[in-house]
Amino acid sequence: MRRIFSHILVLLLCCQFAMARVDNCRNILNWIYSDLTIENLDRSYDRLMNKFLLGLMHVHQRTQNDYRFQPEMTRIFNTLAQIDGDFNPLLAGNFSRLITSFFYQTPNLTPSNMNTVFESWRNLQRTSPDLFEGLDPRYLLDDWDQVTINTLGELSQYEFDNQAYRQRLNLLASSLENAQTNVLNGDGIDVDRLRTMIDLTEGELNNILSDKFENTMNEFGEICTSEDLSLLIQQESFSCPVRLPAGSSDLSNQLNLIGNVLNQSESLLLDRPSLQLGDNTEVELTDYPRNDRAESTYCLRNPDLISMIVIHHTETPSSSTPQYINEIHLDKVSGGEPWYMVGYNYLISESFNPGEVSVVQGRPPNIKGAHAGGYTPPLSAEERAFYADKTIMCGNRHIGFTEVPVLSTDLPQHNQMNSEGGLSGNLISYGIAVVGNYAPRSYREISGIITPVNLYASPVTPPVSLDVLRRTATVACDLQKENPNIRTIVPHRYFKYTKCPGSIMNNLQTIANLAQAQGCQFDIQLNNSSLHFRRAQ
Amino acid sequence: MIKLLIDMLPKALLLLILALPFSAKADSNPKIKSLMKDYLIALGTKDKKKLTNICSSKYIKLLQKNGTLDKTFEQQKPFDQNKIEFDIKIQKAGRTPNKYFVNIKDKKDSHYGEHWYVVNLEKDKFLIDDMVFFD
Numbered sequence: 001m002r003r004i005f006s007h008i009l010v011l012l013l014c015c016q017f018a019m020a021r022v023d024n025c026r027n028i029l030n031w032i033y034s035d036l037t038i039e040n041l042d043r044s045y046d047r048l049m050n051k052f053l054l055g056l057m058h059v060h061q062r063t064q065n066d067y068r069f070q071p072e073m074t075r076i077f078n079t080l081a082q083i084d085g086d087f088n089p090l091l092a093g094n095f096s097r098l099i100t101s102f103f104y105q106t107p108n109l110t111p112s113n114m115n116t117v118f119e120s121w122r123n124l125q126r127t128s129p130d131l132f133e134g135l136d137p138r139y140l141l142d143d144w145d146q147v148t149i150n151t152l153g154e155l156s157q158y159e160f161d162n163q164a165y166r167q168r169l170n171l172l173a174s175s176l177e178n179a180q181t182n183v184l185n186g187d188g189i190d191v192d193r194l195r196t197m198i199d200l201t202e203g204e205l206n207n208i209l210s211d212k213f214e215n216t217m218n219e220f221g222e223i224c225t226s227e228d229l230s231l232l233i234q235q236e237s238f239s240c241p242v243r244l245p246a247g248s249s250d251l252s253n254q255l256n257l258i259g260n261v262l263n264q265s266e267s268l269l270l271d272r273p274s275l276q277l278g279d280n281t282e283v284e285l286t287d288y289p290r291n292d293r294a295e296s297t298y299c300l301r302n303p304d305l306i307s308m309i310v311i312h313h314t315e316t317p318s319s320s321t322p323q324y325i326n327e328i329h330l331d332k333v334s335g336g337e338p339w340y341m342v343g344y345n346y347l348i349s350e351s352f353n354p355g356e357v358s359v360v361q362g363r364p365p366n367i368k369g370a371h372a373g374g375y376t377p378p379l380s381a382e383e384r385a386f387y388a389d390k391t392i393m394c395g396n397r398h399i400g401f402t403e404v405p406v407l408s409t410d411l412p413q414h415n416q417m418n419s420e421g422g423l424s425g426n427l428i429s430y431g432i433a434v435v436g437n438y439a440p441r442s443y444r445e446i447s448g449i450i451t452p453v454n455l456y457a458s459p460v461t462p463p464v465s466l467d468v469l470r471r472t473a474t475v476a477c478d479l480q481k482e483n484p485n486i487r488t489i490v491p492h493r494y495f496k497y498t499k500c501p502g503s504i505m506n507n508l509q510t511i512a513n514l515a516q517a518q519g520c521q522f523d524i525q526l527n528n529s530s531l532h533f534r535r536a537q
Numbered sequence: 538m539i540k541l542l543i544d545m546l547p548k549a550l551l552l553l554i555l556a557l558p559f560s561a562k563a564d565s566n567p568k569i570k571s572l573m574k575d576y577l578i579a580l581g582t583k584d585k586k587k588l589t590n591i592c593s594s595k596y597i598k599l600l601q602k603n604g605t606l607d608k609t610f611e612q613q614k615p616f617d618q619n620k621i622e623f624d625i626k627i628q629k630a631g632r633t634p635n636k637y638f639v640n641i642k643d644k645k646d647s648h649y650g651e652h653w654y655v656v657n658l659e660k661d662k663f664l665i666d667d668m669v670f671f672d
Contacts, residue, residue, distance in 0.1 A: 291631060315670035328671075330631060331631045331632050331636060333630070337631075441603070441605060443609065443612065444642075444643075446577060447643055447644070448617075449580055449581040449613065449616060450580065450609055450613055451577065451580060451609070451641075452600065452606075452608075452609045453650060454668075454670070455668045456599075456670075457603075459603045497648055500651070
């Protein structure tokens with residue numbers, strides 16, 4: 001930890017040195033002094049690290065060392081392996097011991113590469129919350145940790161070499177002094193003044209420090225104040241105590257505040273979290289309650305299995321929130337099993353962020369969807385060969401997970417094949433649902449009595465806005481860029497008797513054309529030979 | 538003998554607990570079917586008052602929205618109340634207690650539709666409360 005912190009200190013110096021990047025420096029200084037302080041950066045990093053380790057051990061236990069269905073997990077372990085080549089061989093051994101030794105003894109651990117790991121970890125939390133089921137929520141990385149991660153990331157942008165230490169130390173000493181004084185006086189941080197002060201003191205301090213800090217910063221186990229630095233220089237000592245100016249009520253208040261913030265970091269929710277999908281799609285993330293019952297199982301899949309996109313409409317008012325749709329789906333039961341959560345993978349919503357068309361993540365993409373039940377055509381010989389060695393993991397945290405070969409019919413409860421030799425549409429597709437009702441009100445005659453259905457329909461079916469089509473095309477295109485196997489767009493009615501996706505059905509070619517303008521190529525398939533076969537029967 | 542009874546008691550209780558959901562299901566099915574029959578009769582006879590007894594106020598509002606109920610009434614033809622027959626599917630909600638999804642179809646139809654009535658059990662009375670689209 002001390003080594004890491006030394007790195008942080010050095011990188012902070014680098015930051016100060018690179019005054020051309022004033023904004024970044026100001027942000028970092030501002031953050032350290034007004035919100036976190038250096039001591040709390042240490043605490044925050046410890047907190048972040050401990051949470052990460054606990055989470056890592058939890059996920060390791062849950063997945064039983066099988067990360068094939070978690071590309072993000074693979075990325076994390078690859079990064080860890082790059083940091084230390086012994087990581088992967090050791091992974092098979094005592095995981096807890098490995099983790100402890102790895103993080104506290106690895107010489108190559110720097111804020112820069114750990115930042116990559118933490119970023120990936122936070123993404124994993126968002127995309128695969130199933131992995132974190134059962135983990136105390138306090139151990140999930142939160143927005144406060146994200147601030148720490150971001151700051152470490154900013155700090156780590158500045159490369160340094162030994163030769164530059166002297167100048168950087170000069171800058172640190174003067175800038176810290178100035179900034180600290182300003183903050184304690186209740187003033188803001190004046191970067192121009194900092195620069196002037198740095199210029200004035202640089203020459204003098206440089207002479208004093210040049211010999212002392214030629215090669216390494218490692219003697220500094222803790223952060224020094226500028227006053228400490230001056231004392232050290234005079235005494236030619238390199239033991240730097242943690243020392244904060246005493247008697248400052250502002251500082252005490254500030255530290256108390258920070259303590260509260262650390263304890264209630266959830267209150268620091270900044271922006272609504274989102275994920276970047278491909279080049280053009282920002283996927284909004286939202287919290288969904290899930291069915292945490294033993295009888296509600298789900299299947300983890302490798303995204304490589306996906307070959308098509310299924311277009312739906314939710315047939316709810318366009319103002320419906322993703323949570324509302326999740327609530328409906330949580331009550332749905334298929335084959336005696338309550339659904340795990342919302343069945344669609346992505347929702348196109350005009351109300352999530354009023355005034356814009358948003359893409360909201362539904363069921364995480366690595367979990368088999370629940371939106372395309374019905375008939376699928378028999379697999380071709382080529383498709384059978386592709387799926388022959390593919391497996392999925394089905395179960396939940398209560399009953400554990402079973403690895404199921406995709407083409408196997410041995411486990412009826414997890415069978416993915418239909419009687420005609422077709423593969424589950426839910427397994428091989430992403431479901432994109434446009435939130436809204438694009439079908440007309442209709443009536444159904446039952447025993448000679450007319451009954452109305454689709455009660456949420458508008459008097460006139462609304463036209464599908466170009467923005468919605470464009471957004472749908474962009475998501476589809478970005479999904480294809482991630483996985484070139486995805487080459488087909490189908491309407492929901494490809495699989496079964498349904499009016500879904502309403503009048504969007506007439507716009508599928510427009511979606512394909514819009515995607516083509518972004519460099520993607522999709523086939524539109526409206527009909528399914530198996531369905532026709534069934535209809536004929 | 539007493540010891541045997543005492544030994545059996547937990548098992549008996551367990552069996553009772555396990556059997557309860559089934560007994561509830563067995564009870565609710567005919568009641569829900571009867572409710573849906575009443576619903577059809579109320580629509581067929583254009584009986585708004587009867588509808589208010591078997592549907593929640595939320596569902597009534599939904600029916601009245603955009604003049605749907607009036608248009609439904611306009612289309613009704615004479616029918617024989619004694620010859621009402623329909624198929625019914627009932628699903629207990631996966632999570633919410635006392636909530637059922639109900640789908641009905643004409644005996645002659647080959648398949649059910651994708652719209653499900655939401656029926657809630659409120660104070661021992663079943664009420665049609667909503668309609669959802671399950672695709």
